[in-house]
Amino acid sequence: xxxxxxxxxxxxxxxxxxxxxxxxxxxxxxxxxxxxxxxxxxxxxxxxxxxxxxxxxxxxxxxxxxxxxxxxxxxxxxxxxxxxxxxxxxxxxxxxxxxxxxxxxxxxxxxxxxxxxxxxxxxxxxxxxxxxxxxxxxxxxxxxxxxxxxxxxxxxxxxxxxxxxxxxxxxxxxxxxxxxxxxxxxxxxxxxxxxxxxxxxxxxxxxxxxxxxxxxxxxxxxxxxxxxxxxxxxxxxxxxxxxxxxxxxxxxxxxxxxxxxxxxxxxxxxxxxxxxxxxxxxxxxxxxxxxxxxxxxxxxxxxxxxxxxxxxxxxxxxxxxxxxxxxxxxxxxxxxxxxxxxxxxxxxxxxxxxxxxxxxxxxxxxxxxxxxxxxxxxxx
Numbered sequence: 225x226x227x228x229x230x231x232x233x234x235x236x237x238x239x240x241x242x243x244x245x246x247x248x249x250x251x252x253x254x255x256x257x258x259x260x261x262x263x264x265x266x267x268x269x270x271x272x273x274x275x276x277x278x279x280x281x282x283x284x285x286x287x288x289x290x291x292x293x294x295x296x297x298x299x300x301x302x303x304x305x306x307x308x309x310x311x312x313x314x315x316x317x318x319x320x321x322x323x324x325x326x327x328x329x330x331x332x333x334x335x336x337x338x339x340x341x342x343x344x345x346x347x348x349x350x351x352x353x354x355x356x357x358x359x360x361x362x363x364x365x366x367x368x369x370x371x372x373x374x375x376x377x378x379x380x381x382x383x384x385x386x387x388x389x390x391x392x393x394x395x396x397x398x399x400x401x402x403x404x405x406x407x408x409x410x411x412x413x414x415x416x417x418x419x420x421x422x423x424x425x426x427x428x429x430x431x432x433x434x435x436x437x438x439x440x441x442x443x444x445x446x447x448x449x450x451x452x453x454x455x456x457x458x459x460x461x462x463x464x465x466x467x468x469x470x471x472x473x474x475x476x477x478x479x480x481x482x483x484x485x486x487x488x489x490x491x492x493x494x495x496x497x498x499x500x501x502x503x504x505x506x507x508x509x510x511x512x513x514x515x516x517x518x519x520x521x522x523x524x525x526x527x528x529x530x531x532x533x534x535x536x537x538x539x540x541x542x543x544x545x546x547x548x549x550x551x552x553x554x555x556x557x558x559x560x561x562x563x564x565x566x567x568x569x570x571x572x573x574x575x576x577x578x579x580x581x582x583x584x585x586x587x588x589x590x591x592x593x594x595x596x597x598x599x600x601x602x603x604x
Contacts, residue, residue: 226542231544231573233363233391233519235413235420236563238470245473246466253463263457263470268475272393272484273408273426275400280450282423283464286390286411289318292361292445293386293407297355297431299439304355305346305383307338307369310362312388320357320584328353334365335553337514340373349417352433355384359390362468366511366521366558368392375404385429390414390528393424394441395518395562396488396551406431415491415518415562417477418470427451430566433526447503477564492517494561494570497600501574501593510556512546519560520550525586528555536580543576567601 230237251257260500269279274400282288294316298304302325306316309332320327332338338358347353356378360371378385384406389398393408400408405428412422413484427435427447435447443459453460480529483485495517500510502522510521524530528546531554537543559573575594582590 225382227570229541229543229572231559231565232544233560233562234411235559236415236417236560237569238417239474239477239564242470242473242477244557245333246470248466248469250465250570252327252417253465254321254458258463258465258468259457261472262454262459262463265468265471266454266457270473271475272478273400273410273425274398274402275401275408275428277426277428278454279557280425280427280447280454281459281463282425282445282450283347283421283459283461284390284418284423284445286409286423287315288445289390289409289411289425290315290388292425292442292447293357294319294323294325295440295442295445296438296447297384297386297407297434298323298325299437301326302355303328303350303353304357305330305343306355307332307356307358308344309338309367310334310359311367312359312363316357316388321360323576325440327572332461335367335510335512337367338374339368340370340377341480343374344377347377347383351382353381353383355386357386358388358400359388360428361395361516361518363391363519363558365515366509366514366554368396368514370514371398371405372403374411378406379404384428385432391562392516392579394484394487395491396483396516400426400428404428412471413486414466416471417474417563418467421464421467422471423546426460442467449470451518476488488517490504491561493604495565496540496567497567498559498570498574499563500596500600503591504596505588510552519558521556521558523556524554527583528581528584529554532584533577534558536583540579542575543548543573545577547571571597571601
């Protein structure tokens with residue numbers, strides 16, 4: 225059996241010590257011991273989100289939290305802007321339409337970031353719009369949208385800004401309160417270095433007020449129900465105890481790694497090194513602007529299917545990266561830099577990609593990418 229290496233943008237590697245923390249004997253989710261753990265998780269998440277808001281915890285993937293941000297804010301027939309610059313932006317439209325809301329689709333070419341002025345124009349033209357849904361990091365393209373600027377656009381309107389930060393939170397700075405973000409969503413399996421299974425929602429004052437008038441159906445993902453229950457340090461339903469134990473350990477890991485700001489710098493360094501390797505190969509980034517530090521999307525060479533690069537790494541080296549989705553399938557491959565991925569993991573990934581590209585017939589100087597990345601790391 226080969227050692228599996230995760231360099232895909234989720235799930236990302238879990239620190240071995242955290243795996244051990246999750247292997248502790250199971251305790252009951254209604255016990256006094258777990259109530260204490262739940263309380264520590266709630267406080268720790270506020271530090272991660274950089275907020276004084278309540279941060280709800282759901283047992284689901286990030287999509288569950290996305291769905292909750294539709295059902296708890298809107299009523300059937302309400303209008304909301306869905307910024308669609310990739311596969312996950314399109315998911316906002318799918319969720320809105322599933323609950324009978326009117327999606328006003330702001331389509332952005334894949335590989336580009338939304339222009340805040342375009343959002344401002346839509347809100348000015350129709351003040352009845354109640355929400356703007358966007359990705360902090362559009363994982364399918366590697367583009368970071370200008371969240372801070374969008375918050376300035378929605379600030380003095382009747383619309384709330386809902387930010388999908390599933391891939392972004394913990395990878396680079398998203399100060400919820402400082403930027404005035406109404407709703408921020410994230411998940412456990414990306415930069416937070418845990419297995420899939422937990423979703424988080426930070427809810428600001430403006431969103432809390434809108435929640436009171438929402439008429440979309442909701443049960444498991446009811447914010448009102450969970451706000452009441454989680455204020456007592458317990459969930460309305462069964463909590464995944466091992467993941468909570470893992471999250472407590474991750475808070476310690478983050479501190480031992482020098483805190484969030486240091487992690488942001490290290491993530492940016494790995495991103496810079498990998499992107500230098502891409503340039504050394506003579507390849508182009510798929511992200512034409514606002515390329516994220518959390519992951520890199522690379523255009524495959526002409527004549528080579530990017531899925532073959534993904535398959536080569538998986539089958540020969542047990543290294544998992546990601547391919548493109550929808551219109552980008554076969555055209556790009558994506559490599560993560562977030563979470564528990566080291567400089568040497570990055571160099572290993574670069575070396576393996578070089579082997580795959582050469583094996584698939586691409587002509588370039590073997591080792592050029594590794595050398596370029598080493599230079600960046602060596603000068604840091």
